[in-house]
Amino acid sequence: MTHTPGHGRAAQAARIAAKPWYRQLYVQVLVAIVIGIVLGWQWPDLATDMEPIGTTFITAMKMLIGPIVFLTIIGGIAGVADLKKVGRTGIKALAYFQVGTVGALLTGLIAINIFRLGDGVHADPSKLQTSGDASQYISQGEHQHWWEFLTNIVPNSFFGPFVEGDILQAIFLAVVFGIAIKMVGRAGEPIIAAVGRLTEVVFKVLSFIMKAAPFGAFGAMSYAIGKFGLSTLTSLGSLIILFYVTSALFVVVGLGAVLALYLRLNIFQLFRYFKEEFWLILGTSTAEPALPGLMRKLQFMGAERSTVGLVVPTGYSFNLDGAAIYLSLATLYIAQATDTSLSIGQQLGLLAVMLLTSKGAAGVAGGGFIALTATLSTVGSVPAAGIMLIFGIDKFMSECRALVNFFGNAVATLVVAKWENGLDLERARAVLAGQVGEPSLTIEADAETDAAQNEPGPKSCNQRPTIVEPTEVAP
Numbered sequence: 001m002t003h004t005p006g007h008g009r010a011a012q013a014a015r016i017a018a019k020p021w022y023r024q025l026y027v028q029v030l031v032a033i034v035i036g037i038v039l040g041w042q043w044p045d046l047a048t049d050m051e052p053i054g055t056t057f058i059t060a061m062k063m064l065i066g067p068i069v070f071l072t073i074i075g076g077i078a079g080v081a082d083l084k085k086v087g088r089t090g091i092k093a094l095a096y097f098q099v100g101t102v103g104a105l106l107t108g109l110i111a112i113n114i115f116r117l118g119d120g121v122h123a124d125p126s127k128l129q130t131s132g133d134a135s136q137y138i139s140q141g142e143h144q145h146w147w148e149f150l151t152n153i154v155p156n157s158f159f160g161p162f163v164e165g166d167i168l169q170a171i172f173l174a175v176v177f178g179i180a181i182k183m184v185g186r187a188g189e190p191i192i193a194a195v196g197r198l199t200e201v202v203f204k205v206l207s208f209i210m211k212a213a214p215f216g217a218f219g220a221m222s223y224a225i226g227k228f229g230l231s232t233l234t235s236l237g238s239l240i241i242l243f244y245v246t247s248a249l250f251v252v253v254g255l256g257a258v259l260a261l262y263l264r265l266n267i268f269q270l271f272r273y274f275k276e277e278f279w280l281i282l283g284t285s286t287a288e289p290a291l292p293g294l295m296r297k298l299q300f301m302g303a304e305r306s307t308v309g310l311v312v313p314t315g316y317s318f319n320l321d322g323a324a325i326y327l328s329l330a331t332l333y334i335a336q337a338t339d340t341s342l343s344i345g346q347q348l349g350l351l352a353v354m355l356l357t358s359k360g361a362a363g364v365a366g367g368g369f370i371a372l373t374a375t376l377s378t379v380g381s382v383p384a385a386g387i388m389l390i391f392g393i394d395k396f397m398s399e400c401r402a403l404v405n406f407f408g409n410a411v412a413t414l415v416v417a418k419w420e421n422g423l424d425l426e427r428a429r430a431v432l433a434g435q436v437g438e439p440s441l442t443i444e445a446d447a448e449t450d451a452a453q454n455e456p457g458p459k460s461c462n463q464r465p466t467i468v469e470p471t472e473v474a475p
Contacts, residue, residue: 025213029279032218036283040225047226050219054284057216060209061289064202066162068292069313070174071199076309077178078192085420086179086310093311093416097319100408101358104250104321105351108328111246113347117238118336123389168317175310206292217283224285224395239333239390243397247325247404255321255411263418263425269432270410273297277406285395287402291316294410301431302424303417311416315409320358322404323371326397327354330372334386346381353378 040047077086112118153172155161161169181188256267271278274297277290291312298308331350335342342350357375376384417423430436 024276025210026276026279028214029217029276029283032214033221033279033283036218036221037225039222040227044226047222050222050226053219054216054221054223055219057209057212057219058284058286058289060212061216062165064206064209065167065288065291066165066170067202068199068206068295069167069170070162070177071195071202072295072305072309073171073174073313074178074181074195075192075199076306077175078182078188078195080182080306083179083182086175086306089307089310089416089420090314092419093314093412094318096412096415096419097315098355100319100321100412101324101355102351103254104324104404104408105328105354105358107246107250107254108325109332109347109351111242112329112332112336115242116336117242118333118338121337121389122339123337123386167313171313171317174313203292203296213280213283213289216289217280220284239329240393240396243326243329244400246329247322247400250321250325251404251407255407258411258415263414263423263428265414265425265428265432270407272434273301273432274407274410278403281402281406282399285398285402287316287406290406294406298410298413298417301414302427303413304420304422307417307420307422308413311413312409315412316405319409319412320401320405321408322401324354324358325404326401327358327372327375330387330390331375331382334376334389335382337389338383338386340382342381350375350382 036047036050039050077083080086152166153168155166155169155173158173160166161173181191252267259265259267259270274290274294277293277297280293281287281290295308295312298312299305328351331354332342332347334340354371354375357371357378373384373387376382376387414423414428418425427436
């Protein structure tokens with residue numbers, strides 16, 4: 001029987017469209033979040049007991065982050081004909097990350113200088129008590145130096161990054177091994193093939209874990225509301241609202257303008273495309289569980305695998321737009337609340353410090369709070385004890401930080417891919433417009449993809465070969 005790729009893709013799209021709404025993963029996660037909020041509001045004691053459900057799911061996801069980053073980067077480097085391209089892509093990515101971080105920091109500084117929510121609080125830092133929950137984060141932050149994210153990039157052992165879940169160290173190992181495998185030539189080909197097969201197995205395990213995503217979101221949200229209470233939201237509601245509005249404007253206006261002007265893509269279509277990841281991050285308060293889905297969907301859009309494999313994991317450590325906005329807002333709020341006067345020059349000096357400390361606690365539990373403590377401890381002009389003013393609402397700001405980080409890295413990868421002529425824009429527009437079936441969290445169709453790419457027929461020199469849509473895995 002003759003297989004017609006176009007007919008297969010149309011049938012795939014029809015199957016996805018016919019899928020019942022209640023079987024959609026993002027719908028299940030959304031329902032779980034709502035149930036978690038209600039449980040935390042009405043039965044807080046019972047809700048706090050749900051914490052193990054959320055932490056177990058997040059732990060299971062983090063278990064796979066290191067192997068996924070390691071394998072995908074090696075596979076990406078091995079698939080590049082010229083190793084100079086790897087270095088060029090990395091330099092361009094880091095340059096974009098710095099520009100994006102500065103833009104995010106300035107956005108936060110401008111917002112808090114306009115609204116000045118801390119004026120009138122008149123908090124006395126000497127009377128602020130440190131709670132037990134915050135002491136561990138404060139201790140880490142006080143001993144966190146701006147240069148440690150560079151010196152700690154080299155792991156103590158090969159398995160250290162996978163045991164400790166350090167993404168930056170996993171990236172370092174993967175780049176070194178990927179380059180070495182590429183340079184040994186034919187001797188490394190069996191290893192490259194093994195990496196491809198092992199990657200397929202890891203993503204299959206991921207598809208199993210993702211079926212529990214609604215339970216993870218339910219447990220995490222129940223615990224957050226039950227422990228901190230909805231009253232916490234109202235006590236410092238103005239700061240929370242300012243942070244969310246500022247972040248939304250940064251993503252929609254800032255990142256949206258980058259997409260529209262440079263790529264001719266629509267930021268709202270990108271939101272719809274990543275709706276599953278959006279609700280997953282909102283429910284779990286961390287962007288790490290969404291990393292594999294981000295990488296798969298960007299490749300599905302038409303971005304080169306080597307670019308995605310290098311830029312996305314690196315961005316999770318170096319491109320933290322949400323954390324940058326949070327740092328600038330929180331630091332200036334604390335300064336205003338403790339009656340600490342800062343000139344424009346001093347604020348710009350703070351920005352230079354935050355440009356580094358925002359990257360110092362990436363991938364660490366309570367990373368945003370640790371980075372804030374590290375910033376205040378490094379500067380010294382703003383009382384570090386003032387962080388207790390916002391500790392109660394930090395948890396409710398972590399979701400927004402993670403969402404902004406996520407979309408910042410999605411846009412960064414697309415920009416770098418286009419910069420490197422490694423993005424099929426025609427396909428990206430078709431995918432975002434819903435004209436192509438959605439990808440799954442598995443890579444079972446890679447063999448079909450390779451076969452389709454090798455089929456005879458005319459192909460544009462500037463266009464990536466057509467990707468065969470994988471079969472979606474029902475949650």
